[in-house]
Amino acid sequence: MVRLFCFLAFLAVAYGRHELYEGHQLFKISGPAPEIQILDGKLDLLSTRVQVEGRLQALVRLSPEVRASWLQYFEEREISYNMVVENLAEAFRQEDAQVQAAKAAAAAKRTDRTIGWDTYYRHQEINNHLDELASRYSNVLTVVNGGQSYEGRQIKVVRISTTGFQDTTKPVIIIDAMVHSREWVTTPVALYIINQLVVDTVDRQLIEDIDWVIIPVANPDGYEYTHETDRLWRKTRSRNHTGSDQCPGIDGNRNFDHYWGTVAANAEPCSIIYEGPEAFSESEIRLIRDVVQENIGRAAMYISLHSYGNMFLYAWGNNGSVPDNGDDLQHMGDTMATAIDALALNKSTPYVVGNAAQVLYFTTGTSRDWTRAAGVPITYTLELPGYEYNFEVPPTYVDQVVKETWAGIVAGAHLVRSAGFSVFVRLEVMIIALGLVLWNSRI
Known part of the structure; x- marks a missing residue:
């Protein structure tokens, strides 16, 4: 019963703290390097990939409030895009569960180091x-x-x-x-x-x-x-x-x-x-x-x-x-x-x-x-x-x-x-x- 209570408490915290990203989506974009470079600071570029033939790839996060306008912006500037994460909050909740499960398993078997x-x-x-x-x-x-x-x-x-x-x-x-x-x-x-x-x-x-x-x-x-x-x-x-x-x-x-x-x-x-x-x-x-x-x-x-x-x-x-x-x-x-x-x-x-x-x-x-x-x-x-x-x-x-x-x-x-x-x-x-x-x- 104690373990069940702790797990439920963990779920409550995890669900509450990730509400900030509820409905946010991740998009992989690719376009002319200068077009992608100027987005740094305007959007949250979660990653960028190597330039290939003058084109640069990046991963961007778009909230529901700005998604439509940015997708239109991409289309106008020949920046291709495709969604790779539909709901960022849910992805974070899954990560929390994995981390906690791994930590519990590690604590149960490890004796020689912390x-x-x-x-x-x-x-x-x-x-x-x-x-x-x-x-x-x-x-x-x-x-x-x-x-x-x-x-x-x-x-x-x-x-x-x-x-x-x-x-x-x-x-x-x-x-x-x-x-x-x-x-x-x-x-x-x-x-x-x-x-x-x-x-x-x-x-x-x-x-x-x-x-x-x-x-x-x-x-x-x-x-x-x-x-x-x-x-x-x-x-x-x-x-x-x-x-x-x-x-x-x-x-x-x-x-x-x-x-x-x-x-x-x-x-x-x-x-x-x-x-x-x-x-x-x-x-x-x-x-x-x-x-x-x-x-x-x-x-x-x-x-x-x-x-x-x-x-x-x-x-x-x-x-x-x-x-x-x-x-x-x-x-x-x-x-x-x-x-x-x-x-x-x-x-x-x-x-x-x-x-x-x-x-x-x-x-x-x-x-x-x-x-x-x-x-x-x-x-x-x-x-x-x-x-x-x-x-x-x-x-x-x-x-x-x-x-x-x-x-x-x-x-x-x-x-x-x-x-x-x-x-x-x-x-x-x-x-x-x-x-x-x-x-x-x-x-």
Whole structure:
């Protein structure tokens, strides 16, 4: 009787919180790239796909109130469309049921760890798990309370090193996840990387020769909000800007100080790509900035985990040009993509590697571009698989996503630790240091 009551209570909450999307539909659209690109910020582009012969694909959400007018708009501009989800609220209710069922099954069979790769966990559960790992593996893993979110949640930073970050000859790899709060599958990938490095230690060289910094939940406020109120919430939950009472939060991946403030569409607070009142206005994004800057002398690679689209995207997103080390970016991306594709499901789209603006569309204020400009030689936005489920990757697929992505991370990490790449990194650092000296001499 108690279990029945709890299940009914869960259903009541689930049905109530998804009413926001009752009758909303998802449409897959395809059209000339410029026509699709200008929709960013005007519509909720839940995903975009690679340009093919000048055409770009995207997934958009349309409410009943605006559906007819937008479909007419598409027809007038030669944008094809077809509906892929008839009622978004019902899709979210099904996702809730799957997550809860998977969590109950996992709890019944798992005894050796608090988190597995079979469902999704809440922010506090994840933090508890990280603290437990820090206690059990204190010789190689340290969990730092990196800072607090706008609503006061603790953001954990995981540092993995066999030498306590004291060996300055070792390169550093930095990974963050959950900058966009609706992209649930990103955090399990970050947690699995930690597990493979420290718990199972499947490749000792990866921690003997490399130091790692991983932020599994960069936007905890938004993440909790997706569980409690709005499954499609993307931004932070801050209220530091004009208009925040009606439209709180900013897009964390538009808040970095790289061509920030140069696109008018990013300045609208109610837009899902709102860049914020100033660069690094968000405590969550300042934390990522600080982690990168603390390790800038040794940081060899930075990856920001996102979902979805099966892509490794590199700079520069603001103008479509490629950094001086574009060949290295392409080569490493291809290497990681090949490793992932070798383990991918047959229905999964092969990974695409390329310049973000050329593959998709122009963007400013992204972590990928800012970290590259700051001096990290290899930086990517990594878009994980969504299959036919978009952001709602069912718990049954989490194990597949984390394992195939880990294969890509391993391939990239071994390139980082290779002698040739290490020389390249040291040259990059020397050039950056020289540039800073010359710049300071002018002041």
